Amino acid sequence: MVQSLYGVAEETKTIWVYLERDGDTLEGVCLELLARGREMADTLGWSLEGLLLGQNISSLAHAALACGADRVYVVDHPRLADFTSEAATEAAFQAITGRRPSMFLVGVTPNGRDLAGRLAVRLRTGLNADCTDLRVNPETGVLVSEVSGFGGGILALIEMPQRRPQMATVRPGVFVPPEPDPERTGEIIFLDVDLKTTPFRTHVVERSVGEALDLTQAPVLIAGGRGVDGDFDTLRELAGLLDGEVGATRPPVDDGYVERARQIGQTGVVCRPKIAITCGVSGAFHFVVGIQDAETIIAINNDPEAPIFDYADYCIVGDVREIVPALIRELQDPRLATGNP
């Protein structure tokens, strides 16, 4: 069997989280990984460390310390100013083979995925992708990753007993973000990398970023499925009344009624709103994983047998075209606005 570049015997007892920059903050998913990483590190008595790549970004290291990291490695290099998967892979490769962490966790963003896929191959190690949970075996220090299998409500557990680092990627919203503690201190260490031989193949020609949509922060989520038959305007009106956001199952996204950034579920966003209202959604497991941590779930579906009702607190057997407008009228009722029904 081919070996990874270092094995269990050479690993350091550390969990690393890749810290991806998002403008002048860290990506939310990285903070979520720090929160879960902290719990796992405490279980094992290990150290939690971050890897930050970029140029003039060391101020972000403090944010990671405040969110639970014991130590942050900063690689400051002009080739890392704009993310390219080749330079980032080489920088991460040198940092990882130098320090030999047991685990390397990456958030699922477009760049995170690009990095993880290349890096795992360069390290000749495995990659547990799009995990829905991460745990550690306290005896062996082996990472047990949960990924959801297609179709039904089963979850597969994946482990990597021999090769290191144990790599895993996790989507935004799977873990709860930490409460930052600005008093928390830790070490910041600058690492040198040599990127002279890394080819300049890829560059950014244009990048335009506006206000980012973040469904994971919405207190109320109105999720439309195939059953709303493309009528997302009515759902937007409802969302507007409740300070919420509109999400969707995959079919309306594939059909172009809603942008992909609003897809909820295994291959979309995982949310934990206070209230989720599903409209014309059947309740496929792939979708349900995206809302199952909502505090309250309300489901509207005209099929009394729809599986979504098994996951809902309040079940309405009815036509979305009647129920949703009635709810909108009710919420617009001026007696409610005065808080004086």
Add this chain to the structure above:
Amino acid sequence: MLRIIVCVKIVPKPEEVSVDPETWRLDRSHARSEINPPDMNAMEIALRLKDRHGARLDILSMGPPFFDPILRVALAMGADHVTLLSDRAFGGADTLATTYTLAKGIEKLGGADLIICGEESSDGATGQVPAGLAEWLDIGQITMVHDAQVDLERRVVRGRREIKGGHEILETTLPAVLSVATACNEPRFMDYRIKEWAFDPEQVTVWGRNDIDADPDLIGAPGSPTIVSGLEEATSRERKRRFLQGSPEDIARQLSAVIRQAI
């Protein structure tokens, strides 16, 4: 002439995969197979490049022999040839072994200017194959593109992709790997006039591990670092499952009370 290889995975139709209630194992035996839907979007991008620049378009797929008839759809859409990497020793591959095997197949095909993949499969859905392929082949990558433009003189490809709150356009030198955003285009239909040609046995080549000089330690289960250590039943939170009754107006009133309390 531009040389393009599209990587196509054959997957069971997701809605036909069931779970055996006794063993909690996946039962794919009743599921029909199809081309991974995102790979149809990859095909469409490749065919548009072929229409524009002229290209030799190869399809590469790893999987069992029964994939053969399904892959002929790609021929009828306009691909020139299919290569199916099929060997018992390829079985049980995770992304590391899969990307190695596909990369060996690509090398054996003589490489290409562009290797185009779907964004992710509908079964494993790791989305990690394109980046892994680029690494084995030691070439650049642009993932999740909505379109792709090739400049043959400068030997570069440009792709636009969506990022949080916006988009970016990346350029990389050829050869390169692209992955194509799911549902970003309308894949064309098969051309029935070439159906007979597409079903000619000659249009599909099957290669085993020796044909691609694969290192036995890097393929299939032995080449896969990840192991499935268990399957467990998904536990979801206990829910009230209270059915609300009445006219739409009655229901709306009850709902608004529930909502006010929950917020």
